[in-house]
Amino acid sequence: MDALVSQLFAGLSLGSVLLLAALGLALTFGQMGVINMAHGEFMMAGAYTAFVVQKVVADAGVSLLVSLVIGFLVGGLLGLLLEVTLISRMYHRPLDTLLVTFGVALVLQQLARDVFGAPNVDVRAPAWLSGAVQVLGVGVPRTRLFILALAVLAVVAMALALKLTPLGRRIRATVANRDLAETAGISTRATDRLTFFLGSGVAGVAGVALTLLGSIGPTLGTAYIVDAFLVVVVGGIGQLKGAVIAAFGLGLLQAGIEYSSTASIAKVLVFVIIVAFLQVRPQGLVAVRTRSLA
Amino acid sequence: MSALWSNERARLLVGIGAAGLLLFVVAPNVLSDFRLNLLAKFICLAMVAVGIGLAWGRGGMLTLGQGVFFGLGGYLMAMHLKLADAGPDGVPDFMLLYGDGTVPAWWEPMRSPVVTILAILLLPAGLAALLGLAVFKRRVRGAYFAILSQALAAAFVILLIGQQKVTGGTNGLNGFRSFFGFSLADPVNKEMLYYIAAGTLLVMVLTVRLIMRSRYGELLVAVRDQENRVRFLGYDPALVKVLAYTVAALFAAIGGALFAPVVGIISPADVGVVPSIAFLVGVAIGGRATLLGPVIGSLAVSWAETSLSERFPSFWTYFLGGLFILVVAFLPDGLATVGRLRLGRRSSSDEPAGPDTSDEPAPADDEHDEATATAGRTA
Numbered sequence: 001m002d003a004l005v006s007q008l009f010a011g012l013s014l015g016s017v018l019l020l021a022a023l024g025l026a027l028t029f030g031q032m033g034v035i036n037m038a039h040g041e042f043m044m045a046g047a048y049t050a051f052v053v054q055k056v057v058a059d060a061g062v063s064l065l066v067s068l069v070i071g072f073l074v075g076g077l078l079g080l081l082l083e084v085t086l087i088s089r090m091y092h093r094p095l096d097t098l099l100v101t102f103g104v105a106l107v108l109q110q111l112a113r114d115v116f117g118a119p120n121v122d123v124r125a126p127a128w129l130s131g132a133v134q135v136l137g138v139g140v141p142r143t144r145l146f147i148l149a150l151a152v153l154a155v156v157a158m159a160l161a162l163k164l165t166p167l168g169r170r171i172r173a174t175v176a177n178r179d180l181a182e183t184a185g186i187s188t189r190a191t192d193r194l195t196f197f198l199g200s201g202v203a204g205v206a207g208v209a210l211t212l213l214g215s216i217g218p219t220l221g222t223a224y225i226v227d228a229f230l231v232v233v234v235g236g237i238g239q240l241k242g243a244v245i246a247a248f249g250l251g252l253l254q255a256g257i258e259y260s261s262t263a264s265i266a267k268v269l270v271f272v273i274i275v276a277f278l279q280v281r282p283q284g285l286v287a288v289r290t291r292s293l294a
Numbered sequence: 295m296s297a298l299w300s301n302e303r304a305r306l307l308v309g310i311g312a313a314g315l316l317l318f319v320v321a322p323n324v325l326s327d328f329r330l331n332l333l334a335k336f337i338c339l340a341m342v343a344v345g346i347g348l349a350w351g352r353g354g355m356l357t358l359g360q361g362v363f364f365g366l367g368g369y370l371m372a373m374h375l376k377l378a379d380a381g382p383d384g385v386p387d388f389m390l391l392y393g394d395g396t397v398p399a400w401w402e403p404m405r406s407p408v409v410t411i412l413a414i415l416l417l418p419a420g421l422a423a424l425l426g427l428a429v430f431k432r433r434v435r436g437a438y439f440a441i442l443s444q445a446l447a448a449a450f451v452i453l454l455i456g457q458q459k460v461t462g463g464t465n466g467l468n469g470f471r472s473f474f475g476f477s478l479a480d481p482v483n484k485e486m487l488y489y490i491a492a493g494t495l496l497v498m499v500l501t502v503r504l505i506m507r508s509r510y511g512e513l514l515v516a517v518r519d520q521e522n523r524v525r526f527l528g529y530d531p532a533l534v535k536v537l538a539y540t541v542a543a544l545f546a547a548i549g550g551a552l553f554a555p556v557v558g559i560i561s562p563a564d565v566g567v568v569p570s571i572a573f574l575v576g577v578a579i580g581g582r583a584t585l586l587g588p589v590i591g592s593l594a595v596s597w598a599e600t601s602l603s604e605r606f607p608s609f610w611t612y613f614l615g616g617l618f619i620l621v622v623a624f625l626p627d628g629l630a631t632v633g634r635l636r637l638g639r640r641s642s643s644d645e646p647a648g649p650d651t652s653d654e655p656a657p658a659d660d661e662h663d664e665a666t667a668t669a670g671r672t673a
Contacts, residue, residue: 035437086623094437095356096622099578102571103618110611226448226567229441264456271449275428275442282432 006138007259008252013144015251016151017213019244020206021224022231023154026243027199028079029232031175032192034087035098039228040221041108042078042200046071046207047216048116050123061126067208068150075204076197078108083196088189105221112218123211143212150209154202159240161198171195234274236284245285250274310500317492327481334488334556336596337495341549342573343580343592344498345542350574351582352506353538354518355435359443360546360573362450363418365565367547368554369454370417372467373401374410375555379471387469393459401460407474414551415544422543426536433532435521444567451566466561473555484556491552495589498545503585505541514538575614579621581628591628 021043028034050067057063082104090097129146132139162168173181174191182188210220231250235242250270257266278284321333342360349355376386377397382405385397403409425446429439454461461467476483505511516524517531524531554560563569573592580591595617603610621628 029437033437035440086619090623093626095440096626098356098358098437098440099571099574099622100619103615103622106611106615106618110608110615114608222567226441226445230445233438233441262456264452267452267456268449271445274445275425278434278438278442279428279432282434282438 002138003259005136007255009135009138009140009144010258011252011255012148012248013140013251014255015248016144016148017206017210017224018227018231018251019151019247020147020154020202020209021228022235022243022247023151023158023240024075024199024202024206025228025232026235026237026240027158027202028196029229030235030237030239030243031171032091032195032199033094033237034091034196035094035101035229036079036082036087036200037098037102037225038078038082038105038108038221039101039200039203040223040225041105041112042075042203042221043207043210043224044112044216044218044221045078045108046075046204047123047211047220048112048207049074049204050208050211051116051121051216054123059126060124061128064126064129064208064212067211068205071204071208072201073204075207076201079200079203080193080197082200083193087196088192091192109218109221116218118218120215120217122215125212129212147209147212150205154205155240155244158198158202162240167191167194230274234277234284236281236286239286242284242286306503310496313496313499317496318489321492322485322488327484330488331484331556332600334484334491335553336593337488337491338549338553338556339573339596340576340589340592341491341495341498341552342546343577343588344495344502345545345549346573346577347580347582347584347588348502348505348514348545349538349542350577351584351588352511352518353514353535355535355539356440357443357539357542358440358567358574359445359447359450359570360542361447361565361567361570363422363543363546364550364553364573365450365454365560365562366418366421367414367550368560368564369461369467369550370404370410370414370547371551372470372554372560373404374407375470375473376467377401377405378407378474379469386467388462388465388467389459392463398460414547418547419540419544423536423540426539427532430532430535430539444570447565447567447570451562454562454565462561464562466559466564467554468559468561470555470558478555478558487552487556491556494548494552498548499585499589501541505538506585510534510537572614575618575621577628579617579628583627587628 021040024042025036025039028036028039046067049071050064053067053070054060054063057066082101086100086104087097090100125143129142132141133145134140162172170181170186170191171194173184173186174188174195178188181191206224207216207220210216210224227250231243231246234250235244235246253273254266254270257269261269322330325333342364346357346360349357376388377384380386385395389395389397404413429435429442434442454466455463457463470478472478473483473487476486478484505514513524513529513534517529517534521531524534550560550565553564576592576595577588578591579587579595580589581587595614599610599614602613
């Protein structure tokens with residue numbers, strides 16, 4: 001029973017990290033169809049933001065909260081810059097966007113290496129996040145619970161923003177039918193930029209959260225980017241719901257297989273399961289019905 | 295028409311002659327043993343590029359996981375070399391170090407040179423065919439395929455590192471002493487490896503040329519540009535794609551198999567996500583849909599990497615990233631476009647597929663999906 005509960009929490013925790021990493025992608029890739037390989041580097045930028053903020057703000061608790069806000073802005077502004085300079089030119093060439101943003105990712109990684117040094121650095125977790133809480137008889141680290149809560153909060157906030165705010169309505173309209181949205185007076189260019197700002201901003205937040213789990217380095221993003229994309233692919237594009245189910249599903253699956261074998265075997269098995277799953281549902285878990293010939 | 299044919303035939307012969315002269319006469323005489331070995335390494339990497347040119351440039355499949363096939367070929371060859379070095383019934387040195395000193399059962403077949411060569415030719419290609427069938431039959435394509443192929447590379451590396459006892463972990467497999475009975479310490483045998491690699495590359499380029507000129511080659515380009523129309527004509531686009539993907543995997547595997555003895559090591563650092571994408575740079579720069587672009591681009595990038603990264607390691611990364619951004623964003627057809635602009639209309643006789651397909655960059659799938667989707671709605 002204890003083993004089951006602790007595996008469950010391991011899976012949920014992994015799922016929440018995946019979700020934070022994939023949430024921004026669900027917006028930029030899922031809604032806009034842009035494959036941004038630099039998304040992981042935006043997370044890395046968020047993580048280093050937390051590192052820098054901690055140098056300025058001594059109190060670990062305050063600096064974490066400040067970092068979450070500044071990390072969002074840093075990630076978002078990087079994304080905005082990328083969208084305006086490069087991606088806006090290549091919306092009709094999604095596969096090429098992938099390669100261009102990979103180039104951007106390489107440059108950002110090297111930049112981090114030159115500025116902060118190649119070795120990993122640590123960000124202190126605040127005192128109120130140290131230690132563990134007993135849940136159902138199992139000790140769960142508070143940092144993990146914090147990230148779980150943050151992921152849920154981020155999803156709810158984004159879902160509400162998409163559903164209720166005027167900006168969200170504009171984003172959904174542009175995704176549903178770009179031409180019609182434009183005819184209705186929506187500036188699709190401005191909407192694209194804002195969507196990209198939001199999606200990249202969430203990556204920054206995810207990066208700040210990752211500093212709680214261990215030391216951070218220039219290649220932090222590469223560790224998560226592939227898994228994050230897989231979450232969106234499995235979840236199905238165009239819906240946040242899919243990404244949420246996929247993130248926790250893959251997290252639980254990975255943790256479950258890891259329990260009975262090793263982490264590396266689990267990774268390979270999860271990949272095989274994903275390919276098999278796409279045999280059944282090539283459009284992902286939650287598919288938006290269209291009449292296209294896809 | 296016959297004049298054009300003989301002209302083209304003449305061009306082909308001149309091309310083969312020039313390449314043969316450069317590779318087999320000039321290079322071995324001009325370059326030192328060290329440089330020649332380096333060129334052999336570049337040639338192995340260029341083999342992957344030739345395959346990518348076929349799959350991505352002609353077939354529109356952006357494969358981000360060629361490192362897997364390259365690595366499979368390399369590791370299979372390395373397994374044989376390690377076993378051969380250890381002698382009959384011997385155990386490779388690293389297994390004594392990390393493992394329990396016994397050779398796992400699935401290593402045993404690699405003691406035989408014949409089985410090894412068959413495995414290199416069949417296993418990676420078979421895996422590609424299987425994966426391709428699974429993916430393309432279900433019409434998973436475009437970005438989805440790219441991400442899946444990348445995930446495959448990630449999973450492969452994690453598996454290699456995790457199973458250190460049987461794969462050597464992050465160190466990979468290294469320290470080969472002989473290649474099918476020829477000592478690798480002897481420069482003459484190193485030179486022989488170079489000749490094998492150069493000859494193989496030449497054969498691969500000619501194979502791709504044959505494919506490009508064949509009916510199948512036209513079908514492949516048609517699938518790249520308008521998959522649904524090809525389907526409506528009664529073909530199965532999935533099979534067309536699987537074949538090109540399998541050939542690309544085969545080329546990558548052969549490149550990897552020669553890479554291991556030439557360089558003396560094959561490790562996860564040669565086959566992971568980043569090296570897999572790095573294979574694409576040369577292809578993109580040289581011109582993805584052209585015959586020689588991928589080869590020349592790949593050789594040039596390898597050469598630039600070696601000469602630049604020795605002196606300015608951090609500058610090289612900026613340079614590589616910058617190249618990616620500039621070439622893909624602003625020169626999607628690679629530097630071959632620049633040449634074509636100057637040569638004017640000569641390209642139209644060069645490309646049997648006609649200006650409509652040959653002069654355009656490999657467009658992404660989503661574009662047509664959108665086009666067909668709107669067409670479906672208005673109908």
